[in-house]
Amino acid sequence: MSVTEEKAPPRSWWRTRSELGVCAFLFAVGVLVLVDALRIPADFTQRGPVGPKAVPLLVGGLLLLVSVLLARDVLRGGRGEAEGGEDVDLDAPADWRTVLLLSGAFLANAALIGTLGFPLSSAIMFWGAAYALGSRHLVRDPLIAAGMSLVTWFAFTVLLGVPLPGGPLMGVL
Amino acid sequence: MELSNLWAGFATALTPSHLLFAAIGVLLGTAIGVLPGIGPAMAVALLLPVTYGLDPTAAFIMFAGIYYGGMFGGSTTSILLNTPGESAAVVTAIEGNPMARKGRGPQALAAAAIGHFAGGIIGTIALVLLAPMIADLAVDIGAPDYFAIMVLAFIAVTSVLGKSRVRGFASLLIGLTIGLIGLDEMTGQSRLTFGSLHLADGVDVVIVAVGLFAVGESLWVAAHLRHTQAEAIPVGRPWLSRSDLRRTWKPWLRGPVIGFPFGAIPAGGAEIPTFLSYVTEKRLSRRKDEFGSGAIEGVAGPESTASASAAGTLVSMLTLGLPTTAVAAVMLAAFQQYGIQPGPLLFQRESGLVWALIASLFVGLVLLLLINLPMAPVWAKLLRIPRPYLYAGILFFASVGAYAVSGSVIDLILLYVIGVIGFAMRRYGLPVLPAIIGVILGPAAEQQMRRALQISDGDLIGLVNSPFAVTVYVVVIALLAWPLARKLLRRREPGRV
Numbered sequence: 001m002s003v004t005e006e007k008a009p010p011r012s013w014w015r016t017r018s019e020l021g022v023c024a025f026l027f028a029v030g031v032l033v034l035v036d037a038l039r040i041p042a043d044f045t046q047r048g049p050v051g052p053k054a055v056p057l058l059v060g061g062l063l064l065l066v067s068v069l070l071a072r073d074v075l076r077g078g079r080g081e082a083e084g085g086e087d088v089d090l091d092a093p094a095d096w097r098t099v100l101l102l103s104g105a106f107l108a109n110a111a112l113i114g115t116l117g118f119p120l121s122s123a124i125m126f127w128g129a130a131y132a133l134g135s136r137h138l139v140r141d142p143l144i145a146a147g148m149s150l151v152t153w154f155a156f157t158v159l160l161g162v163p164l165p166g167g168p169l170m171g172v173l
Numbered sequence: 174m175e176l177s178n179l180w181a182g183f184a185t186a187l188t189p190s191h192l193l194f195a196a197i198g199v200l201l202g203t204a205i206g207v208l209p210g211i212g213p214a215m216a217v218a219l220l221l222p223v224t225y226g227l228d229p230t231a232a233f234i235m236f237a238g239i240y241y242g243g244m245f246g247g248s249t250t251s252i253l254l255n256t257p258g259e260s261a262a263v264v265t266a267i268e269g270n271p272m273a274r275k276g277r278g279p280q281a282l283a284a285a286a287i288g289h290f291a292g293g294i295i296g297t298i299a300l301v302l303l304a305p306m307i308a309d310l311a312v313d314i315g316a317p318d319y320f321a322i323m324v325l326a327f328i329a330v331t332s333v334l335g336k337s338r339v340r341g342f343a344s345l346l347i348g349l350t351i352g353l354i355g356l357d358e359m360t361g362q363s364r365l366t367f368g369s370l371h372l373a374d375g376v377d378v379v380i381v382a383v384g385l386f387a388v389g390e391s392l393w394v395a396a397h398l399r400h401t402q403a404e405a406i407p408v409g410r411p412w413l414s415r416s417d418l419r420r421t422w423k424p425w426l427r428g429p430v431i432g433f434p435f436g437a438i439p440a441g442g443a444e445i446p447t448f449l450s451y452v453t454e455k456r457l458s459r460r461k462d463e464f465g466s467g468a469i470e471g472v473a474g475p476e477s478t479a480s481a482s483a484a485g486t487l488v489s490m491l492t493l494g495l496p497t498t499a500v501a502a503v504m505l506a507a508f509q510q511y512g513i514q515p516g517p518l519l520f521q522r523e524s525g526l527v528w529a530l531i532a533s534l535f536v537g538l539v540l541l542l543l544i545n546l547p548m549a550p551v552w553a554k555l556l557r558i559p560r561p562y563l564y565a566g567i568l569f570f571a572s573v574g575a576y577a578v579s580g581s582v583i584d585l586i587l588l589y590v591i592g593v594i595g596f597a598m599r600r601y602g603l604p605v606l607p608a609i610i611g612v613i614l615g616p617a618a619e620q621q622m623r624r625a626l627q628i629s630d631g632d633l634i635g636l637v638n639s640p641f642a643v644t645v646y647v648v649v650i651a652l653l654a655w656p657l658a659r660k661l662l663r664r665r666e667p668g669r670v
Contacts, residue, residue: 019601022343022597022601022603025597026343026346026347029347029350032365033350033353033365036365037364040362040364041362049627049630049631050623050626050631052357052359052360052362052364055619055622056365059349059350059353062342062346063346063350066339066343066346067343070339070340070343073339078337079602080337080340080602080603081336081602082599082601083600083602085209085210085393086210086250086254086399087209087210087398087560088394088397088398088399089397089400092397092399094396094397095396095397095398096396098395098398099392099395099396099596102391102392102395102564102568103392103589105568106388106568106572106585109572110572111582113585114582118573122569122572122573125568125569125572126565126566126568126569129391129561129565129568129569130562130565131561132395132561133395133398133560133565134400134560134561135561135562135565144562145565148566148569149569152569152570152573156222156226156573156577159226160223160225160226161225161226162222162226162577164573164576164577164580
C-alpha cells in the first residue's frame with residue numbers, strides 16, 4: 001500500500017520476517033525429537049507405566065506447537081526484541097565479519113588443542129579473538145594471550161588437579 | 174539448635190582457606206558486576222570447572238560471594254554510566270545516574286552500597302530463620318510434589334519473565350530437548366544420541382551453561398560491538414551527609430520487605446521487586462519533585478531490595494531445589510556436579526555445608542561493604558578495560574571450562590553449537606533463563622513424574638494426590654491465566670496503563 005513497500009525488493013519480506021527461521025528450526029528439532037522417540041523400542045525394558053518415550057513425545061509435540069504459534073505471531077507482526085547491553089549497539093547493522101573471525105578463532109582452538117597443547121592453542125585463540133574484535137597491538141596482544149594461557153594452564157594442572165594437555169611446548173620446559 | 178548450627182557454620186566459614194575463597198568470590202563478584210557483558214550467572218557458569226578440584230564448601234562460599242558481589246558491583250555502572258551491569262540494577266540508573274551527573278555520585282554510591290549491605294543482612298537473617306522451617310515442612314514431600322514444583326518453575330520462568338510467552342516456551346523447550354540427550358536414567362535406552370558414545374553421557378551442564386551465557390553473549394556482542402564507549406562520570410569516595418542518612422535509612426529497611434519474598438518465589442529475581450521498591454519510595458517520599466532528577470531514596474530502596482531478593486532466592490534454591498534466577502540455576506547445576514541434591518533433606522544431610530554457606534553470606538557482606546565503600550572509584554576504572562580483551566577473555570575461559578569437563582574436542586564443538594543457539598536466542602528475543610532451567614530441571618522432572626506414576630500405577634491422579642501438589646498446580650494455573658485476567662482488567666479501565 002505504501003510507497004516504501006512497492007520500492008522494497010522482494011527479499012526484504014523474508015528479511016523482516018527472518019524470525020521464521022527460528023520457527024523452522026524449532027519445527028525441525030520437534031520432528032527430530034519425535035522421530036528419535038518413536039524408534040525407541042519401549043516394549044521389553046520398560047519399567048513402570050511411563051517409558052522412555054513419553055517425555056520426548058511430549059517435548060517434540062510441544063516444539064511443533066510452539067513453532068506454529070511463533071510463526072503465527074511473526075506473521076501477525078510480532079517481533080522478538082533483540083537483547084540490548086552495555087556494549088551492544090543495536091542501531092548498527094550486524095557485523096558478520098567479526099562474528100566469523102571470532103568463530104574461526106574459537107574453532108581453530110578446537111582443531112589445534114590436540115596437537116599444539118592447551119597453552120599454545122589457547123593463546124592463539126585469545127589473540128585471534130582479540131584481533132577479530134578490533135585489537136591491533138602487535139606486541140601487547142600476544143603477550144597477554146601467552147600470559148593468560150600459561151597462568152590458566154598452571155592453575156588447572158597444578159592447583160586444581162585438572163589435567164590440560166601441555167603439548168610439545170610444555171614437554172620442552 | 175539452628176543457632177548452634179549457625180555458629181558451627183561460622184567456625185567453618187572463618188577458617189583461613191574459606192575466608193580466602195569468600196574474598197575471591199566477593200572480589201570477582203564485584204568486578205563482574207562492574208564489567209559490562211558479564212553477569213554473575215555467566216561468572217558462576219565459567220567457574221563451574223573449579224568444582225572438579227575444590228571441595229564443595231569452598232566452591233559454594235565462592236559462588237555465594239560472586240552472587241552478592243555482582244549485586245554490589247552492578248549498581249556502580251548504573252550510577253556512573255547509566256548502563257546497568259545487572260538486570261537487578263536497572264532501576265538504580267533512574268535516580269542514580271542523575272545524582273552522579275549533578276555531582277552527587279559519592280552519595281549515590283554510598284546509598285547503594287549500604288543499601289546492599291542492609292538488604293543483604295536482613296535478607297540473610299530471614300533466610301536463617303525461614304529456611305530450616307520450610308525444609309522441615311517440606312521434608313515429607315514426595316515425587317508428585319517435586320514434579321509439581323518443577324512444573325511451577327517451568328511455567329513461572331516462561332510466563333512471568335520476558336515480554337513474549339511463546340518465545341519463553343520456545344526457549345524452555347530448547348532446554349528440555351538438550352536435557353533429553355543421553356541415556357534414559359531408568360531404562361538405559363539412548364535418546365537423541367545418534368549413535369554417538371560421547372552424546373550417550375548427555376551434554377554436560379557446564380557446556381550448556383557456558384555456551385548459552387558466555388559464548389552466545391560474546392558472539393552477540395561481536396555482531397553489534399559499540400565502538401564508541403560511554404565515558405563513566407568521575408567520582409570520589411562514597412560518603413553520606415546527615416541529611417542524606419535521614420532520607421535513606423527507611424528505604425534501606427523497607428527494601429527487604431519487598432525484596433525477600435519476591436526473591437523466594439519464581440517471579441524473575443530482582444527485576445520486579447526493585448521496580449516495586451522504586452514506586453513505593455516515590456510514593457512515600459516527601460520530596461517527590463526530586464524523583465526523576467536524582468532522589469537518593471530511589472537508589473537506597475531498590476538496592477536494598479535487590480540484595481534481599483538474592484537471599485530470598487537462596488531460600489527456595491536450598492530448601493526446595495527450585496531455582497528462581499539464572500544464578501540460582503547455575504548454582505543448582507554446581508550442586509549436581511557434586512552429586513548433592515538441594516531440597517528439604519539438604520539441611521539434614523549436608524548440614525555442615527549449608528550452614529557454612531549461610532555463615533559465609535554474612536562474612537561476604539561485611540567484606541563487600543569494606544571493599545565497596547572506600548574503593549568504588551577504583552572499581553569504576555574497570556570500565557576502561559578494552560572490549561576486545563574482555564570478550565576474548567570470556568571466550569578463552571569458556572573453552573577452558575568446556576575442555577576441562579572431559580578433555581574432549583567434541584565438547585568444544587558442542588560448546589560452539591550451543592553458543593550459536595545462544596546467539597540466535599539473543600537476536601530473536603528468546604530469553605536464556607527458561608532454556609537453562611529446562612536443561613537443569615528437565616531430567617529431574619521426568620524422573621519424579623515417572624516415579625510418581627509408578628507409585629500410582631499409571632493413574633494420572635498420582636500426580637495430584639497431595640495437598641501440596643494441588644496448591645502448586647493452582648498457582649501454575651493462576652500464572653497461566655494471569656495475562657487473560659489482565660487483559661480483562663485493562664479493558665475495564667481504559668485510561669490507565
